[in-house]
Amino acid sequence: MRVLVAEDDPVIALGLAERLRTLGHEPIGPVNDGEQAVAAAKQSRPEDVNGQAFDDTAARIHSIATVHGLLARGEGPVDAGALLERIAESAPVPVTIDAEPAAFDPCTAQKLGIVANELITNAFQHGAPPIVVQLMGGHETRLQVDDRGNGPAEDAAGLGLQLVRDMVEQGLRGRFGVGALPGGGTRAAVVFPEQAR
Numbered sequence: 001m002r003v004l005v006a007e008d009d010p011v012i013a014l015g016l017a018e019r020l021r022t023l024g025h026e027p028i029g030p031v032n033d034g035e036q037a038v039a040a041a042k043q044s045r046p047e048d049v050n051g052q053a054f055d056d057t058a059a060r061i062h063s064i065a066t067v068h069g070l071l072a073r074g075e076g077p078v079d080a081g082a083l084l085e086r087i088a089e090s091a092p093v094p095v096t097i098d099a100e101p102a103a104f105d106p107c108t109a110q111k112l113g114i115v116a117n118e119l120i121t122n123a124f125q126h127g128a129p130p131i132v133v134q135l136m137g138g139h140e141t142r143l144q145v146d147d148r149g150n151g152p153a154e155d156a157a158g159l160g161l162q163l164v165r166d167m168v169e170q171g172l173r174g175r176f177g178v179g180a181l182p183g184g185g186t187r188a189a190v191v192f193p194e195q196a197r
């Protein structure tokens with residue numbers, strides 16, 4: 001079996017690789033961040049029906065890695081507008097960001113980034129343009145991702161929405177909902193309290 005070694009200490013990585021070889025596996029890497037992991041894993045992309053699932057997973061890891069890379073640069077609070085702009089840049093269609101000034105600790109910012117990425121991805125994959133993302137600060141933080149499409153079916157369920165729901169409710173202690181906009185279109189809204197940590 002091919003096993004990807006993700007470890008930034010070269011000595012430990014070498015030890016792991018050797019151990020894996022002894023056990024009859026084929027070690028790949030080592031890699032030390034998400035970007036490298038995706039690149040290395042792409043070389044092992046299966047050519048059968050699992051290829052699409054593989055690509056979807058790679059895209060998700062890539063987006064988490066992007067958010068992580070942005071956060072890893074500084075220790076202090078993360079500017080929400082800059083974070084959202086960065087996520088929007090990786091979308092294949094234009095995404096308008098309209099963010100009030102707000103900053104979050106890196107942990108909250110990471111969760112917000114992952115949630116925003118899933119919702120923006122849904123907007124361009126399943127909805128219709130234009131896509132507008134708004135962030136309102138204050139006592140509670142509100143993130144809204146709007147598109148002009150008809151929205152998900154009542155019972156729509158996938159890994160993305162599940163991830164969003166879990167991250168919002170358990171990670172941010174907030175609420176998540178998707179609804180129709182009065183003039184047509186769909187709004188996915190996340191609200192979470194200031195003290196979320």
Ligand SMILES: Nc1ncnc2c1ncn2[C@@H]1O[C@H](COP(=O)(O)OP(=O)(O)OP(=O)(O)O)[C@@H](O)[C@H]1O
Pocket residue numbers: 056122123125126127128147149150151152153156157158159160161162186
């Ligand atoms: N903005 C949207 N407009 C229309 N339909 C949507 C929207 N967001 C989600 N949906 C519907 O809800 C379903 C579930 O979304 P979810 O994000 O959970 O899964 P997915 O996008 O299909 O796959 P993935 O797990 O890769 O995100 C989608 O397949 C789609 O049918």
Ligand SMILES: [Mg+2]
Pocket residue numbers: 118121122158160161
């Ligand atoms: Mg999705």
